[in-house]
Amino acid sequence: MIKILSIAIKDSKELLRDKRSLFMILGFPLFFMLIFGFAFGGMGQENEIHNIALVNYDEGAIFPLNNEKINFGNNLTQVLNDVKYEDSEKHIFNIIKTNEDEANDLIKQRDVDALLIIPENFSQAMVNLINFNINSNGIMPINSNSVSSSNVTAELIIRGDSSFTDFGVSQAILVGIIGNYQDEIVNNIKKSVSGNSNNQTQYITTEIESVPGTESFTMFDFLAPGMMVFAILLLATTVAAGLTREVETGTLTRLKLSRMRSFDLLFGGLIPWSLIAAAQILILLLVAIMVGFHWQGGLNSILLAMFVGLIGGVASVALGMIIAAFAKNDRQATNMGTLITVPVSFLSGAFFQLPQVVIGNFMGNPFQIYDILPWTHTLYALRTVLIFGGNWNDISYQVGWMLILTSILFAISVFLFAKIRLRAEN
Amino acid sequence: MDYIVETRELTKDFDGLKAVDRLNLKIKKGEVFGFLGPNGAGKTTSISMIVGLLLPSSGQILIDGVEIQKIKKGTIGVCPQDLVLWDHLTCMESLKLMGDMYEVPNNILKERANYLLKELFLLEKANTLTINLSGGMKRRLNLALALIHSPEIIVLDEPSEGLDPQSRRVLWNFIKSLRDEEGKTVILTTHLMDEADRLSDRIAIVDHGKLLRLDTPENLKKEIGEGDVVEILLNDPTENDNAVNVLKNMEEIESVIKINSLLDIRALDAVSKLPIIMKTLETHGFSVNDLSVRQNTLEDVFIELTGTRLRE
Known part of the structure; x- marks a missing residue:
């Protein structure tokens, strides 16, 4: 314990006394936040209507509960037309129904922000999804023969110019609303089937509610928590470079000759670095608010965000330690760190919403491929508490995953560091 | 032990x-x-x-x-x-x-x-x-x-x-x-x-x-013998090899080797033998530019063992 504490004190003193490095650690993400804030925050972009071209190829399907033809494509189109910003009468989308060729022209001219293509089997896929959920929950077994195919899946295509900022915003909102639409349909039908099966009109009636906190949602509100995650991830590069410097200067060899273990060194290092991560969240939040971030919640949400940032920071430090186990010098560590942290930032959704890739289901929550990264959960939790004013219960699932994944990363880093760095060389 | x-x-x-x-x-x-x-x-x-x-x-x-x-x-x-x-x-x-x-x-x-x-x-x-x-x-x-x-x-x-x-x-x-x-x-x-x-x-x-x-x-x-070391710089160091060949036949000298541009001569009571060493060199046409006498050191042991000075 003394060794861990001693390493923690050493690292803290080195961090605080090396003013230039500290300035870089805290200043670099802050600079990004300011730039993004000015680029995407407030400034007349609030409640902006997004022009969406829509091509509906949906051929409809037979709904198994009443054997009537239904077209979920038309229903989704209507929903997108109706959805409004919260506490506002302003619509989120202006839907332009068109064909694919014309829609492509509209995208090229930037007359629309994005094109949504509903495939011909969309209704069939929705029916299958509903069947699957009802059958698997034992609510009301449905004869599978009544469905033409039990494994039909549909792919909604959101197309646009990836260099166009408005496409990023529109596609993120579209993905969120379509995800909600799917969930709401299934939930409504489950409820109606288990409650009153005669109320068949509820099968297709979907009410898309505005998301709390989006009454003046800007691109920057979406990006600010992402920037925080990006800043936390950058710590991995800093930690990797710092640890590799200990190798280069020979101080690690000094420590290696002592009774210090890999766990002492890395756990001791975690303490100041994770506090830096928490401090980064606070500083970045303050700066973000200054440049137009619509922060929801009170002091509680700040404390929760700092706690989330602290765990995310631990994960980043663990990642940095893994990098340091392999890098030969601090320049290589910085390069490797950048090469890893930037793609991980994108994969965790820090800069834009990624398409849904569900690989399983855990405790009633879909588990996406990106969920194997602790920072995906960090981002979700930060958005929940900072944008939507969520509380502990809203993020406990994400925090649970963060703790599990971070512990795994840390265990890997301790193992690799001991094996590669603290053994006699060959 | x-x-x-x-x-x-x-x-x-x-x-x-x-x-x-x-x-x-x-x-x-x-x-x-x-x-x-x-x-x-x-x-x-x-x-x-x-x-x-x-x-x-x-x-x-x-x-x-x-x-x-x-x-x-x-x-x-x-x-x-x-x-x-x-x-x-x-x-x-x-x-x-x-x-x-x-x-x-x-x-x-x-x-x-x-x-x-x-x-x-x-x-x-x-x-x-x-x-x-x-x-x-x-x-x-x-x-x-x-x-x-x-x-x-x-x-x-x-x-x-x-x-x-x-x-x-x-x-x-x-x-x-x-x-x-x-x-x-x-x-x-x-x-x-x-x-x-x-x-x-x-x-x-x-x-x-x-x-x-x-x-x-x-x-x-002791292993390389008691004595002193005479270091001689010839006016023309390219003649060092010839000088070594001449000096190594002298009975008064324990050993002589060329170290960089110097002749390194080891001899007991070197001071008393300096006149005959100088005379021999002059007889064979070698002109001495500089000369110094010092006591045997560990470095001489190293030179004896390796044939070279310590590399810096």
């Missing part, structure tokens, strides 16, 4: 290059053991294996009869050749850190840190950041960090490299006190003959990874 360090057929290969070649050493408890050789002789590689930082390609290392991999950590203290310090910690903080890493109890640690700072003339700089110390102070702190846990064996790798004469004297006195007052075993690698001669009880001379001689400085000097 009580040997605290023993290497048996110790060998290290680096991609076909034999850095250490079947090295057999026995180091006595409580002695200062000099490890003498030019840069690239294999000293640091041998030391790295002896302290357990580098795995040997073959051979065995025993510390007090126990294999190096099985000894208790902290038995050996290492002062590396390079300055290995934490720039943003003070001298006292650095010592405290290393003491904690060696699990030195807090009360002993404080006492030991103060003792080391005092003995190495760093007490006034106890709370100064390492980055602000002079070169000599940094080197002394480098040494103190290796000793904070009072190890039984202390390895000093080129400890006086880059030190001014005053700091070097402080260091030498301290190394002697480690042996005389604390009874520690000190392994000292150096390419400074003077340092090895003054401090070492026994000296191992190594070159190209091989042990050439192992004995006391006195015995090593």
